[in-house]
Amino acid sequence: MSGTTGLGGNSPAAIRANAEAVGVADRLSVDTGDARSLPYPNASFDVVTSMTAIHNIPGRAGRTAAIAEAWRVTKPGGEILMFDIRNARNYAAQLRAAGAVDIRMTGPILLWGPIGWRFRATKPA
Secondary structure, eight states: OOSSSTTTTTTTHOOOOOOOHHTTTGGOOOOOOOTTOOOSTOOEEEEEEEEEGGSSSSSSHHHHHHHHHHHEEEEEEEEEEEEEEEEHHHHHHHHHHTTOOOOOEEEEEESSSSEEEEEEEEOOO
16 A cells, blocks of 8 residues: 555654654654565565555455565564454465464454454464
8 A cells, every 4th residue: 555544644654653652763664555565575574564454455366465465574483463354354364375373363343333353373483
């Protein structure tokens, strides 16, 4: 996703301001781009997160690509943490097929009207 997110008032500047307010701005990097083609090397991150974003990507193939990219950039032993509406079970199934372990789903959760699911998946070390 590029620019601002679908959550009202969110922007790179707002993220930086929040990080500053809680004293973690020196450990934060904010990038915007396309979740279907992340500009990072394989196994770059200990934790990859997404909050109500993947469902905004048009078409199943696009959402599948975004989940595959999250998996690709997660380090062995790292975790993917997501909350999304509509397709969270499909995302978890895709990660399971890719080799994820310790997949935990929580939900349904009512958030801002739509019902969503929270899940975590671990990439084997």
